[in-house]
Amino acid sequence: MISPSSIDQIFETARVEEVIGDFVQLKKAGSNYKGLSPFSDERSPSFMVSPVKQIWKDFSTGKGGTAVSFLMEHEHFTYPEALRYLAKKYNIEIEETVQSDEQKEKANEKESLYLVSEFASHYFKNILHKTDQGKSIGLSYFKERGFTEETIDKFDLGYSLNEWQAFTDEALKKGYNIDYLAKTGLTIVKEDKRFDRFKGRVMFPIKSMSGRVLGFGGRILITDKKAAKYVNSPESEIYYKSKVLYGIHLAKQSIAKEDNCYLVEGYTDVIQFHQTGIHNVVSSSGTALTSEQIRLINRLAKNITVLFDGDAAGMRASLRGIDLILEQGMNVRVCTFPEGEDPDSFAKQNTLEELSDYLNSNAKDFIQFKASVLFEESKNDPIKKAETVRDIVNSISKIPDRIKKEIYIQECAKIMDISEAVLFSTLAQINKKDHQDVNKREQPDQQVFEVIKNQEAPKKVDVQYILERKIIELLLLYGNKTKDFEDLVLKESESGELELEPVIQQAKVFEKIFLDLQDDEMEFSNPQFKLIYYTIIERLNQDVEFDLKSFVNSVDQDMANEITSILMEDERYTLDNWNRMDIFPKEKEATVAQIVSETILSLRCFLIDQKVKGFQQETLKNKIDTNRNILEEVKDYSSLKMLLSRKLNRVL
Incomplete structure (x- = not known):
C-alpha cells in the first residue's frame, strides 16, 4: 500500500x-x-x-x-x-507499506485483467530483446522496418515465441490466474487444452489514453495461407475496439498542441510517423472508424486529417468514416500518398521537413477530395454524376454548423458545375427525411385524437435545500475569512417607535454562521449537508490555515463529489463567456458578509413559515378549535417573521 x-x-x-x-x-x-x-x-x-x-x-x-x-x-x-x-x-518516488494477503485478494476482476495485460507486455518485450528467437526473428523484423532501438522501446514492441504454451506456462508460473489469461484472450482455453493466441508473432501493445495496456495486435512473419496476417485481442472488460485508438497515449499532447490529428490505418504507420518526428498521429487499428474513436480525438482537437495510401478501393470504403467525423462537428481534411506508397513507407523515405511539406501541400478539404475521387468515375455518365452530387450533399448534411453547410454547398456547386439552388433543395430534402426518420425512431405510435393525460407537474423548488447548499458553499469558500457583519438590533426611538439600529461586529464567516444557527437551534434537513456542515466546522475550528484542496482530498469520495458540485455550480456562468458580451458579474468576494446575512435570514423566514403551516395542519387534522395558546404562538412567529423580513430588506 x-x-x-x-x-x-x-x-x-x-x-x-x-x-x-x-x-x-x-x-x-x-x-x-x-x-x-x-x-x-x-x-x-x-x-x-x-x-x-x-x-x-x-x-x-x-x-x-x-x-x-x-x-x-x-x-x-x-x-x-x-x-x-x-x-x-510528477516523478514522485512512492513509499510502500506491506500489503496483506487479504488486501491482495480484494483486487477486482478488472484490475486483474489490467495486471495480466501489463505482465504480458513486459514478457513479450523481454522475449524480443533477451532470447535468441526474439532477436533473430522479432527484432530483425522491426529493424528491417527501419525502427530504431529508441522507437521499439517507446512503443513497447515485443515478440511471442513460436511455441504453443510458452507465454501461458510463464504466466501461470508467476501466479497469474488462467481465468484472467483467458478473459484477456492471451490464452485460448479449449476443454483441457491451453495455448498462446499470439504464437510466433511480433507484438504491438494497444494502450488507453493514460497508457494502460488494454490488449495486443500480433503480426505473423511467416507465409501461412491459413493464418491471419494480423490478430487482435478479443474484446474484454477492459478492451473495446470501438473505443480505442492506437498511439493515443503518446499523441494526445501533440494533438492538443497542434489542434490537428493525423488518422492512419495501421500500427507501423503510427510508429514510423513518430520516428520521423510527427507525433500527433493515431490509428483505428484496422477496424472501421467509430463515433467513440472520433469523440476521443474531438476532446483534444477540432481538426482531423485522414491519410490514405494510393489504393482507390480502400479510399472509397474509408469515405464513410468522413461522414461520422462531420457529424461530430469536426473539420476534415484528406491527404493521399503517391501510388504504391503508404504513410509508413513514405515517412521512412523522407525527412521531417519533406513529410511536413507534403502533408501541408497535399491535404485537401473533404469536399474537394470526395468530388475528385467520385467525379473521375462519373464525369461521362449523367446518372452516376447525379448520384455523386447527392452523395456529396449527403455528407454536407451531416455538418451541424449552418454557415459551414452553406459554404460547402457553394464550393460543391463550383466543383460539380451545378446550380446552388438545386443543391440547397437537395439538402433540404435530405434534412427533412433525416428529421422524419429520427421522429419515427424516438416517438411511439400514437392513435389519432389520442389525449395525453397526466402530464408531470413542474417540480417544486426546494427552498430549504437551496439555502442549506448555499451555507455549505459560503463555509467552503470563505469560512476562515474575517468580515464586518452588520447586525440589526431592535431599539425604541425617541418617539416611542421600534426601529432597527445597525451594529457592526467583526467575526469569521464560519463563526457567524455557526452562532446564528445555534441561536435559533436550526438543523440541516438534508443528511449529507448536515454531515458536510459539521465536518467543515470541526476542521475550521482546528486549522487556522484552512486549505480547501487538502480538505477535499481528505474526505471520502461521496462527500468530495458533493463538495465539488457545490463549489463549481457558481462557476457555470463562465461557460457562457459573459465578459465577451460586456456583461460583468459582480465579484462575490466583495459582498460575502451581505450574502451570509441574507442566506441565514432567508432560512429563518422559511423555517418560520413551515412552523406556522405546521400549526395550521395540526389544527385541521385534530379537528379542534383554535385555542388561545396556538393563536399566541402563531402571533409571536408572525411578529418575528415581520421583524426578520425588515432585516432582510435592509440587507438586500
Missing part, C-alpha cells in the same frame, strides 16, 4: 488542470478552464476545471471531483492506481 506521506506529496504536487489537460482540450475561461465533456457526447463545452480550487465539474453529467477522482472516473482506475499514475507523471 502507498504510505500516507507519499499520498500527501502526490496531492500537493498534482495540478488538476495539467492532469485533465492530458485527456481534454482545455481553453481559458476567466480564472478557470473549459472544454468538451469526456463523459458525454456534446458540442458546446460544459466541462469546467478550476485551478484555484483544484477541482473539476462536468455540468452535462453532474460528475466532479479532484485530479484523482477524474482518473478514477475517466480511466476506471482504482484509488491506488490513480495515485501511482500521478506519482509517475
Whole structure:
C-alpha cells in the first residue's frame, strides 16, 4: 500500500488542470478552464476545471471531483492506481507499506485483467530483446522496418515465441490466474487444452489514453495461407475496439498542441510517423472508424486529417468514416500518398521537413477530395454524376454548423458545375427525411385524437435545500475569512417607535454562521449537508490555515463529489463567456458578509413559515378549535417573521 506521506506529496504536487489537460482540450475561461465533456457526447463545452480550487465539474453529467477522482472516473482506475499514475507523471518516488494477503485478494476482476495485460507486455518485450528467437526473428523484423532501438522501446514492441504454451506456462508460473489469461484472450482455453493466441508473432501493445495496456495486435512473419496476417485481442472488460485508438497515449499532447490529428490505418504507420518526428498521429487499428474513436480525438482537437495510401478501393470504403467525423462537428481534411506508397513507407523515405511539406501541400478539404475521387468515375455518365452530387450533399448534411453547410454547398456547386439552388433543395430534402426518420425512431405510435393525460407537474423548488447548499458553499469558500457583519438590533426611538439600529461586529464567516444557527437551534434537513456542515466546522475550528484542496482530498469520495458540485455550480456562468458580451458579474468576494446575512435570514423566514403551516395542519387534522395558546404562538412567529423580513430588506 502507498504510505500516507507519499499520498500527501502526490496531492500537493498534482495540478488538476495539467492532469485533465492530458485527456481534454482545455481553453481559458476567466480564472478557470473549459472544454468538451469526456463523459458525454456534446458540442458546446460544459466541462469546467478550476485551478484555484483544484477541482473539476462536468455540468452535462453532474460528475466532479479532484485530479484523482477524474482518473478514477475517466480511466476506471482504482484509488491506488490513480495515485501511482500521478506519482509517475510528477516523478514522485512512492513509499510502500506491506500489503496483506487479504488486501491482495480484494483486487477486482478488472484490475486483474489490467495486471495480466501489463505482465504480458513486459514478457513479450523481454522475449524480443533477451532470447535468441526474439532477436533473430522479432527484432530483425522491426529493424528491417527501419525502427530504431529508441522507437521499439517507446512503443513497447515485443515478440511471442513460436511455441504453443510458452507465454501461458510463464504466466501461470508467476501466479497469474488462467481465468484472467483467458478473459484477456492471451490464452485460448479449449476443454483441457491451453495455448498462446499470439504464437510466433511480433507484438504491438494497444494502450488507453493514460497508457494502460488494454490488449495486443500480433503480426505473423511467416507465409501461412491459413493464418491471419494480423490478430487482435478479443474484446474484454477492459478492451473495446470501438473505443480505442492506437498511439493515443503518446499523441494526445501533440494533438492538443497542434489542434490537428493525423488518422492512419495501421500500427507501423503510427510508429514510423513518430520516428520521423510527427507525433500527433493515431490509428483505428484496422477496424472501421467509430463515433467513440472520433469523440476521443474531438476532446483534444477540432481538426482531423485522414491519410490514405494510393489504393482507390480502400479510399472509397474509408469515405464513410468522413461522414461520422462531420457529424461530430469536426473539420476534415484528406491527404493521399503517391501510388504504391503508404504513410509508413513514405515517412521512412523522407525527412521531417519533406513529410511536413507534403502533408501541408497535399491535404485537401473533404469536399474537394470526395468530388475528385467520385467525379473521375462519373464525369461521362449523367446518372452516376447525379448520384455523386447527392452523395456529396449527403455528407454536407451531416455538418451541424449552418454557415459551414452553406459554404460547402457553394464550393460543391463550383466543383460539380451545378446550380446552388438545386443543391440547397437537395439538402433540404435530405434534412427533412433525416428529421422524419429520427421522429419515427424516438416517438411511439400514437392513435389519432389520442389525449395525453397526466402530464408531470413542474417540480417544486426546494427552498430549504437551496439555502442549506448555499451555507455549505459560503463555509467552503470563505469560512476562515474575517468580515464586518452588520447586525440589526431592535431599539425604541425617541418617539416611542421600534426601529432597527445597525451594529457592526467583526467575526469569521464560519463563526457567524455557526452562532446564528445555534441561536435559533436550526438543523440541516438534508443528511449529507448536515454531515458536510459539521465536518467543515470541526476542521475550521482546528486549522487556522484552512486549505480547501487538502480538505477535499481528505474526505471520502461521496462527500468530495458533493463538495465539488457545490463549489463549481457558481462557476457555470463562465461557460457562457459573459465578459465577451460586456456583461460583468459582480465579484462575490466583495459582498460575502451581505450574502451570509441574507442566506441565514432567508432560512429563518422559511423555517418560520413551515412552523406556522405546521400549526395550521395540526389544527385541521385534530379537528379542534383554535385555542388561545396556538393563536399566541402563531402571533409571536408572525411578529418575528415581520421583524426578520425588515432585516432582510435592509440587507438586500
